[in-house]
Amino acid sequence: MTENKEISLPPVAGQSSPRTILVLGGGGMKGIAHIGVWKALEEAGIRPDAIMGTSIGSLIAAGIAGGYGWKELAEVARKLTKDDIVAINRRAVFFGGVREESVFEGDHFRRYIERIMPVKTFAEMKIPFRLNTVSLVSGEEVWFGTGVRDDLSVADAVYASCALPIYFPPLHAGGDHFVDGGVLDVLPIRKAALWGAERIIGVDVGSELLPPAADYFDRGMIAIHDRVLNLNLREQRSRCLDGWDGPPLVYIRPRVWHLGGWDFERTQFFLEEGYRAARQALKEAAAA
Numbered sequence: 001m002t003e004n005k006e007i008s009l010p011p012v013a014g015q016s017s018p019r020t021i022l023v024l025g026g027g028g029m030k031g032i033a034h035i036g037v038w039k040a041l042e043e044a045g046i047r048p049d050a051i052m053g054t055s056i057g058s059l060i061a062a063g064i065a066g067g068y069g070w071k072e073l074a075e076v077a078r079k080l081t082k083d084d085i086v087a088i089n090r091r092a093v094f095f096g097g098v099r100e101e102s103v104f105e106g107d108h109f110r111r112y113i114e115r116i117m118p119v120k121t122f123a124e125m126k127i128p129f130r131l132n133t134v135s136l137v138s139g140e141e142v143w144f145g146t147g148v149r150d151d152l153s154v155a156d157a158v159y160a161s162c163a164l165p166i167y168f169p170p171l172h173a174g175g176d177h178f179v180d181g182g183v184l185d186v187l188p189i190r191k192a193a194l195w196g197a198e199r200i201i202g203v204d205v206g207s208e209l210l211p212p213a214a215d216y217f218d219r220g221m222i223a224i225h226d227r228v229l230n231l232n233l234r235e236q237r238s239r240c241l242d243g244w245d246g247p248p249l250v251y252i253r254p255r256v257w258h259l260g261g262w263d264f265e266r267t268q269f270f271l272e273e274g275y276r277a278a279r280q281a282l283k284e285a286a287a288a
Helices: 028-043 056-065 070-079 106-116 154-162 189-195 221-241 267-287
Strands: 020-024 050-053 129-135 141-145 171-173 176-180 199-203 249-252
Touching (some): 020 028, 020 056, 028 056, 028 070, 028 199, 028 267, 050 056, 050 189, 056 129, 056 154, 070 267, 141 154, 249 267
Parallel strands (some): 020 050, 020 199, 050 129, 199 249
Antiparallel strands (some): 129 176, 171 176
């Protein structure tokens, strides 16, 4: 596994370090649960000083930081269909397609992100916001947003953070190739601590490594890729959470780990489970 180097994350220029940072992790469509979490936080009167996101978490976090409430986000989620995100790269399914960058078209997904984003630039964000990507050139995590790199549009940066290799092509910008931030850090709570957080609310919607079905490996290279990815994410979760020695952490783990990241049929369940898990975690944190 590639070593995930610690990088410093400076405070926002002219501001003190954020006291409470909300961190939204990656997990494909299961990330819709983040919206239910945001509803619970709004009802509890909790407004984070900053938000960080990875992969699908970066998309939801960008919407929150850009000014959406949970109702606007839930409306976007309920209207979302597979066709909004997935457009098959037909060149990849013909002979010689192995030389293509991905099985899906990237521009189709990027245009969807651009349509739903409430803002176009990081300067327009209502809440300080950062997302991570991974450079295929340097092999390192690269952060975009408030107080760090802001030379991409919000839509381009969010796309890059969601560009899961094999499925979507990298974002090509400035001579670099950026892919899904979850490749190196799917739940960047340690980066939130480096930003200066005094309290972290971390939402983990990643999958558990469950026993594969009997015919799992007959499904080809995509199934094998997904299995390797889940192995990577399991190791990341262990490294991230075991022996946590950072600031107080409210860890929210919606019960969605058994579901696939491409499940477009369970939107309402994801919303409700994120809400339930957040209310429970906040109740436990208050009682501690």
